Amino acid sequence: MDRASLRLWLAGGWLGALVMMAVFAPLIAPQDPLAQDLFLERLPPAWIDGAEPGYLLGTDSLGRDVLSRVIYGARIALIVAVLAGGAACLIGTTLGLLAGYYRGWVDTVISRIVDIWMSFPPVLFAILLVAVLGTGLHSVIIAIAVIDWTRFCRVVRAETMQQARMEYVESALVYGRSRFGTLVKEVLPNVLPTIGVLLSLEMGIAVIVEAILSFVNLSIPTDDPTWGGMIAEGRTQIHFAPWVLVVPMIFLFLTVLSFSQFGEGMKDRFDPVLR
Amino acid sequence: MTALAALSRLLTTLVTLFGVAVVVFVVIRVAPGDPIAMMLPPGATQEDIDRLRALYGLDKSIFQQFWIWVGGILLGDFGTSISLRQDVLQIVLGRLPATLELATLALVMAVALGGALAVIGTLRRARRTETAIDLWNGMTLSIPDFLWGLIFILVLGVVIPLFPVSGRISPQLDPDYLTNFLLIEALIRFDGAVIADLLRHMTLPALALALPLSAIIAQVLKQSLKEVMHLDYVMLAKAKGFSEVAVIFREALRNAVLPTLTLVGVQFTFLIGGTVIVEKLFSYQGLGNLAIDAVINRDLPLIQGIVLLFSVLFIAINLAVDLAYAVLNPRLRHG
Numbered sequence: 001m002d003r004a005s006l007r008l009w010l011a012g013g014w015l016g017a018l019v020m021m022a023v024f025a026p027l028i029a030p031q032d033p034l035a036q037d038l039f040l041e042r043l044p045p046a047w048i049d050g051a052e053p054g055y056l057l058g059t060d061s062l063g064r065d066v067l068s069r070v071i072y073g074a075r076i077a078l079i080v081a082v083l084a085g086g087a088a089c090l091i092g093t094t095l096g097l098l099a100g101y102y103r104g105w106v107d108t109v110i111s112r113i114v115d116i117w118m119s120f121p122p123v124l125f126a127i128l129l130v131a132v133l134g135t136g137l138h139s140v141i142i143a144i145a146v147i148d149w150t151r152f153c154r155v156v157r158a159e160t161m162q163q164a165r166m167e168y169v170e171s172a173l174v175y176g177r178s179r180f181g182t183l184v185k186e187v188l189p190n191v192l193p194t195i196g197v198l199l200s201l202e203m204g205i206a207v208i209v210e211a212i213l214s215f216v217n218l219s220i221p222t223d224d225p226t227w228g229g230m231i232a233e234g235r236t237q238i239h240f241a242p243w244v245l246v247v248p249m250i251f252l253f254l255t256v257l258s259f260s261q262f263g264e265g266m267k268d269r270f271d272p273v274l275r
Numbered sequence: 276m277t278a279l280a281a282l283s284r285l286l287t288t289l290v291t292l293f294g295v296a297v298v299v300f301v302v303i304r305v306a307p308g309d310p311i312a313m314m315l316p317p318g319a320t321q322e323d324i325d326r327l328r329a330l331y332g333l334d335k336s337i338f339q340q341f342w343i344w345v346g347g348i349l350l351g352d353f354g355t356s357i358s359l360r361q362d363v364l365q366i367v368l369g370r371l372p373a374t375l376e377l378a379t380l381a382l383v384m385a386v387a388l389g390g391a392l393a394v395i396g397t398l399r400r401a402r403r404t405e406t407a408i409d410l411w412n413g414m415t416l417s418i419p420d421f422l423w424g425l426i427f428i429l430v431l432g433v434v435i436p437l438f439p440v441s442g443r444i445s446p447q448l449d450p451d452y453l454t455n456f457l458l459i460e461a462l463i464r465f466d467g468a469v470i471a472d473l474l475r476h477m478t479l480p481a482l483a484l485a486l487p488l489s490a491i492i493a494q495v496l497k498q499s500l501k502e503v504m505h506l507d508y509v510m511l512a513k514a515k516g517f518s519e520v521a522v523i524f525r526e527a528l529r530n531a532v533l534p535t536l537t538l539v540g541v542q543f544t545f546l547i548g549g550t551v552i553v554e555k556l557f558s559y560q561g562l563g564n565l566a567i568d569a570v571i572n573r574d575l576p577l578i579q580g581i582v583l584l585f586s587v588l589f590i591a592i593n594l595a596v597d598l599a600y601a602v603l604n605p606r607l608r609h610g
Contacts, residue, residue: 112287112290112291112294113294115287115291115294116291116294116295116298117298118544118589119291119294119295119586119589119590119593120295120298120582120585120586120589121544121547121548121549121551121585121586121589122545122548123548123549123551123552124548124551124563124566124581124582124585125582127551127566127567127570128302128570128578128582129302130570131570131573131578132302132303204417205419208419208421208422211421212421212552215421215552215555216552216555216567216570216571217571218570218571231425235425235428235556238428238429238433239433242429242433245425245429246429249422249425249426249429252422253418253422256417256418256419256422257414257417257418260416260417261413261417264413
């Protein structure tokens with residue numbers, strides 16, 4: 001197996017495992033992720049002295065099971081990755097296709113909006129939007145989609161412009177296909193591999209942004225476990241119970257790395273233009 | 276760049292600035308929630324609300340409100356912070372130096388590290404070293420500054436406590452300087468203890484910000500260096516007996532640096548954006564940390580000031596990069 005396929009398999013494997021974890025969380029998690037037990041606070045992971053059976057990765061300062069929480073946290077991470085990434089992709093791709101294909105004033109308006117959007121620091125913009133919209137999962141998803149569509153728009157626009165100059169587009173028009181029909185039926189399929197790569201990268205970014213927002217306590221107001229929330233908890237316990245910080249960090253790290261490597265792997269495999 | 280091109284670039288910048296103002300205004304004013312209700316403590320009387328509403332011109336139409344707001348900003352009136360009860364512009368300008376120093380140090384680190392990796396990768400191209408550098412770059416790029424910050428706190432702050440992980444300066448050292456550009460002022464005053472303390476506090480956050488950028492610089496610069504290494508004048512220099520290192524530094528780097536420059540400009544704005552969360556992570560007293568506190572306190576005038584300042588900074592950097600590119604690129608200079 002060559003290196004590109006290995007990368008795809010490893011990244012895909014972790015993401016697949018994560019999806020399973022999220023879907024079957026109630027079956028897999030050894031404990032209730034919300035159950036507090038002050039007699040069991042700050043238990044170390046199983047391989048350190050003083051561990052309790054049944055708490056494989058230890059407990060946090062409220063005696064909640066770290067493994068169960070990190071498994072349930074995968075749910076929020078993946079929901080945000082799919083919904084926010086998908087929405088950003090849809091908005092950005094649509095506008096990018098229109099700007100790159102029709103050019104003229106459509107392009108001018110869309111490109112100017114992209115310029116304006118790029119003048120905001122993304123994390124600050126996200127925090128601002130969540131502050132205004134109110135905390136909650138829907139706000140996080142809206143904020144990420146509203147901010148990150150420009151990533152798709154710029155690349156899709158450039159790619160569409162390049163494709164639109166090709167002969168097959170001209171032949172389709174000569175053959176009698178409408179302008180819009182050509183865009184959707186001829187140009188779009190050729191831009192799809194690029195969009196797939198970007199979507200994978202964007203999902204990783206969405207997971208990180210959600211973690212950052214829950215780290216600063218702006219994501220989900222309830223007790224539902226999130227990796228960012230666990231990291232924030234762990235940051236305060238770093239000297240007494242480092243595993244509370246390390247476990248969600250590793251999950252976050254592997255997930256973000258997998259999304260980006262999956263994207264890179266797809267780029268190597270399927271897309272001669274980006275390669 | 277011709278005068279006309281420069282003028283049109285300036286015009287687009289103004290349009291962008293105007294757009295930024297519109298977006299900030301819409302997000303803060305038109306979005307759900309009454310701005311006045313957010314400015315007053317709970318339990319304010321209707322009379323208070325009406326008075327404040329008239330004071331801020333909120334009883335007028337939305338377009339009139341916009342122009343009143345823009346007029347105020349142009350005169351430097353960003354309002355009063357709700358949580359800190361001070362002039363927003365003063366607070367924000369007071370915090371800006373800390374962020375600028377951090378971002379600049381991170382940029383220097385990124386350029387140094389990225390440049391070194393690019394040069395080493397070019398010297399040892401098509402060997403194991405280059406593969407290792409490519410792998411390292413791939414990994415650094417995949418990990419965002421937030422995670423780097425956490426990793427450094429854990430490894431270099433707690434496991435092997437080499438660096439402090441919170442604050443800008445040790446409290447017992449806090450010098451009574453004229454400006455908030457502590458590092459620059461310490462350098463001018465040649466105050467060794469303060470310089471060392473500031474740098475120790477800045478190392479980890481700056482490194483967290485620098486690593487992703489260094490990988491991008493290393494990739495792009497290495498690519499253009501490798502392309503230049505095949506050109507005639509480089510071959511000639513080599514044939515004349517100059518070593519590869521000398522050729523890279525005397526000839527190749529000068530010509531390979533241009534594509535990297537534009538990139539660094541754009542990426543520098545991302546780096547500044549990253550300060551928001553990295554400062555929070557390291558309790559570094561800069562703008563980003565202030566921004567998050569402002570959001571948590573629902574201090575809308577302060578948030579608005581910070582967002583506007585960051586945006587103006589971004590736009591200014593982009594403009595500066597475009598102009599620098601035009602000056603440095605001989606093809607555009609005479610174009």
